[in-house]
Amino acid sequence: MKMKWRNFIVFPPLIFLFLFFYFPLISILKEGLWDNGITLKYILQVISNSYHRRVIFFTLWQALASTLLTLLLGLPGAYIFAKYDFPGKGILKALLTVPFVMPSIMVALGFILLFGRSGVIAQLIGRDPGILYSWKAILLAHAFYNFPVVVRMVSSLWQRINPHYEEAALSLGARGFTLFRKVTLPMLMPAIFASSMLTFVFCFLSFSIPLILGGYQYATIEVDIFTAIMTLLDFKTGAALAIIQISLSFVFMYLYLKSLDLYAKAEEQRVFRKPVSLTLRELLSIKGALIAVYSSVVFLFILSPLIAVVYHSFTYGGRFTLEWYRRVFSPEYNPIFGANSITAIRNSLFFGFSTVIFSVLLALSIAYIMYRWEFGGKNIFDALVMLPLASSAITLGLGYIRAFHKPPLNLLGTWYLIVFAHTIIAYPFVLRAISTVLKKIKPSLKEAAMSLGANELKAFLKVELPLAFGGIVVGAIFAFAMSIAELGATYMIYKPEYTTITIAIYRFLGSRQFGPASAMSVILMLVSTIAFILIERTGEEIW
């Protein structure tokens, strides 16, 4: 068979990954493990330092605690979503997509405005609630981001449990909580485990939230690396921390991928139980009341940080004003050196769209190779393309600083290096979205097209691509949302003229200008809202 073009297509993604992921990764390993020979000196220095040790333990602890809080908040929702239909369910479901497209710097700002010393809650209860700049704010913000995942994954599996299992258990005498504990819960475990692992990894690698909401005392490894490099210019310590972080996150990521396999297998069950519509009588009973309480908590939890930001951007001393927006766009209050807000918006959009193009092309070719071809060394290929999922933004930034600051690849300070960093960060999620739809397309469709005279490329373009389109759109939106939300890696490798909206907000926050920060965040929110609407429109299941 003529397969020339097909053999060729394996290489571009691999070369890209090698240059912009593996090469920087090797630079970090060299930085942290090499000193005229292999040495563990820097790693041991980090581990024997009590501050760094505390940071490592705190990172693990907060990830675990955040996961537990997320489950606590998500599991009741999973139950309600799987079992019942009730008025307002559609809105609630749509609302759960919001955290996915809302940049974390904006949510962090919302938390500051809500929980700060002069924030909304302090004014309501008359004292500082003591949440901000502590582990509490970090946990809450992490739960904000992750409980929708738990709701969607667990409820989706819950609906697929064959009712016959529960009926059989009922007939054998199990009921109530015993029934749940002995029959239902074990069958839900794959979903609970997979969503927990996802949450854990997210919290373990999260950057903006602990940076802004935790402060120095509640730093995570990610923040610690950032400070070591950007403030102390101590690359050896930074690299050593990064190596520790990568080793741990490889383990977690492996567990996550395994749990995802189990989940996918469990979700293959054909049975799909339609949620029961609640009658008016049930809605007025305790059941209805509990659903109402839960829905209000979700509404409040998701919307209040966003509303706080919007509200703050339009008020000054309790009165309506557009002053903050004026300041965002006027040079005299500008803390962004070497750029202005218009440039920042333009940069964000430009990086966003470029990231979409690169990450979709990368993810599409990888997904196609992974799910349609068999060849020797495919396991190695699979592992190579999945590994970047385990790296963090700050680690990537560090790698880029070390790898691209000297010839032959003196790329630091170019716009495309920023785009490539965003692409590496975003493409695993695009890959996920595209793989999900590609896996559902039966291989026989391609073969049918080929038997009718289409070559492999034509069969792909005419049959598989149109069918995968929904997934590609969702993946593209993810890539866009992640690119415009990205702070850590961009901050480490940008030049002032490439300031993005997120960096501008971070700058405003740094100079404690919450008004302009809010105004800028609202602009970011508008962009994210467009992404949100597009995701809702495609109607694809995004997890």
Add this chain to the structure above:
Amino acid sequence: MVRLRLEDIEFKQDDFRLYIPFLEAKQGEFLTLLGPSGCGKTTTLRIIAGFEKPDKGRVYFDDTVVNDVPPYERNIGIVFQDYALFPHMTVYDNISFGLKLRKLPKEEIRRRVSWALELVGLKGFEDRYPEQLSGGQQQRVALARALVIEPQLLLLDEPLSNLDAKIRERLRGEVKRIQKELGITTIYVTHDQEEAMAISDRIAVMSVGRIEQVGNPLHLYYNPKNEFVAKFLGLSNILEVNAEGGKACIGSLCFEVKTEGRVKIFFRPESVYVEEGDTGEIVDYELLPGRIRLKIDVEGNLIIAERFLDEIPFSIKKMPKKVGIRVKSFSILGSSP
């Protein structure tokens, strides 16, 4: 129409090995690959289609080796078990897909699609999407899509197995009618021996990775080469007996085998005639529509006999303990794998 020939085909995957020294489908012939699941019949079909590459051997269309011709240049029509209709296209677009790729003029495409729809009895369904059709209708669309490109070879991979029994029986008649009408060489894969018998010119019975026997349905049914073929095609009586002086006997039931030593005697239940006598003892019986199936013990060997109710010399209400039996035709089996 093409003559298909496989020579010396070998295909290995994990610990499965398929080996076909020779298989031929003549011009316009309806050849069925029949076997249990996992025997390699679908793999054989996929090798013919070009979706799998054999490790060894040659696939001929007429006298041309097509091993290196990709599927899209082989001019074959294939119907998959799951139909593989493109879900994002209407019936019309599905059927015209192959014609558009061949860059035929619009008018010609319209004419041919309408011909194909008429052929499968689905006129007026042009604008439906596959999900709006029943299983049987989807199957017809898949058949129309495969036939409209005027393939030189039609490949059918268990096309009826996802349908319920009644529709399955009606559609197999239609597949046969269309195949005869067009005179197209056809390879049909199934695990259902009744379907294979009803539809095929010839059947190739396969066991794990190999072809056991090829022949016309009735010949295979009454003269299987070995126990595997015998059992796969229907209810069998197989007796292992020692022959002496050209005769193999159990009790008073004797077979003229014309050989000496251990032989395997085979006959179908309908070759066993029941009369008055005391050859064997009736152990059990089963009533079928219009027929009776008797289980008769002859010297410790269980023999199954099947007769129309009006052929037995007694009434069911007064079943005798012992009956006489006569086997009108039998054959001798070779050793099985």
